[in-house]
Amino acid sequence: MHFAGWFGISSAAAILAACSAPAETADEPASSSPASSTECPLEGAAVQVLGSGGPIAEAARAGTSYLLWIDGEPRLLIDAGAGSFLRFAEAGGKLATLDAILLTHLHADHAGDLAGVLNSGGFEGRSEPLAVIGPDAAPRFPGTAEFLERLVSKDSGAFAYNGGYLDGTENKPLLEARDVTTAGGNAEAEGLDISNDFSVTAHPVNHGVVPALGYAIEVGGKAVVITGDQSSASEAFAADLTGSRPAILFAHHVINGEAGQPRGLHRTPFEIGELAGAIEPERLVLTHNMVRSLSRVDDSLSAIAESYDGDVSIATDLDCYPL
Ligand SMILES: [Zn+2]
Structure with a gap:
């Protein structure tokens, strides 16, 4: 395996890192050839990792989020983690x-952080409706439409003052919510009609009891696949994308090489390698990184290398990967 880990960080992230002195960096391998920078190109398509971390507040990593750029414009926001x-x-x-x-x-x-992003967007004066697409409901998890209702409904939303998002009034764009059927990761993949400039397919995945999706995005003949949080029980996801050879596979790297799989929620590094070996991306990018997953990153890379021999990068916040 050619490991092309890139640990360049933005000035803001560098300041944070200097203040918090994250322990995780001590065990990371030295950087080699960069596959990304924090500046996305003004031409072509690129995916920027806004947040490369997970649920635990540690180091200089925000929760999961990605931005798809096309010709210098942000076109898709995928997740808005804390x-x-x-x-x-x-x-x-x-x-x-x-x-x-x-x-x-x-x-x-x-x-x-979706409420914060919407709150900020309310100052932009956008009038066109905006689609918000995510998983359907399950016990203890609202569906995507219900989630938006609970956030900003004028009647009962936590941020009812932003209720204009649900009826397109008060200088807010109407949010068009859509729940994708997941069925525990067993529902069929669904093509989403979003734009003429790119195509998106939502792939139900298994994330324990949590309704969850991965996404495949194609722009100008280049594809990127985002696993989301998924366990190895996401068999349809792997089968549907086997041999699809995207430019980039973003895989969520939550646990290290030796730890057991917590409650069947995530792929182990070996299972990430199996997935990458089947999908055959040009580059595998590990994100959703945490101290627990990076503390023995060499074990993870070795486990991945058993099934995948392509380039591997470890994302940091704001890394931009051209397709
Ligand atoms: Zn997560």
Whole structure:
């Protein structure tokens, strides 16, 4: 395996890192050739990792979030995990140019900053409706439409003052919510009609009892696949994408090489390698990184290398990967 880990960080992240002295960096391998930078190109498509962390507040990582850029414009926001509000601003994200917001699932490390992003977007004066697409409901998890109701409904929302998002009044764009059927990861993949410039397929995945989705996005003949949080029980996801050879596979790297799989929620590094070996991306990017997953990153890379021999990068916040 050619390991192309890139640990360049933005000035803001560097300041945070200097203040918090994250222990995780001590065990990370030295950087080699960069596959990304914190500046996305003005031409072509790229995916920027806004938040490369998980649910635990540690080091300089926001919760999971991605931004799809096309020709210098942010077009898709995928997840808005806790902390990503700040990264969205640092990246130059705007609600005004988005075609949609996609959510993989409704854990706080993936959706906790959505209210902040919407609140900020309310100052942009956008009038066109905006699609918000995510998983359906299950016990203890509202569906995506219900989630938005609970956030900003004028009647009962936690942030009822932003209720204009649900009826397109008060200088807010109407949010068009859509629940994708997940069935525990067993529902069929669904093509989403979002834009003429790119295509998106929502793939139900298994994340324990949590309704969850992964996404495949194709722009100009190049594809990117985002696993979301998923366990190895996500068999349809793997089968549907086997041999699809995307430019990039973003895989959520939650646990290290030796730890057991907590409650069947996530793929182990070996299972990430199996998935990458089947999907055959040009580059595998590990994100949703935590101290627990990076503390023995060499074990993870060795486990992945048993099934996948392509390039591997470890994402930090704001890394931009051109397709
Ligand atoms: Zn997560």
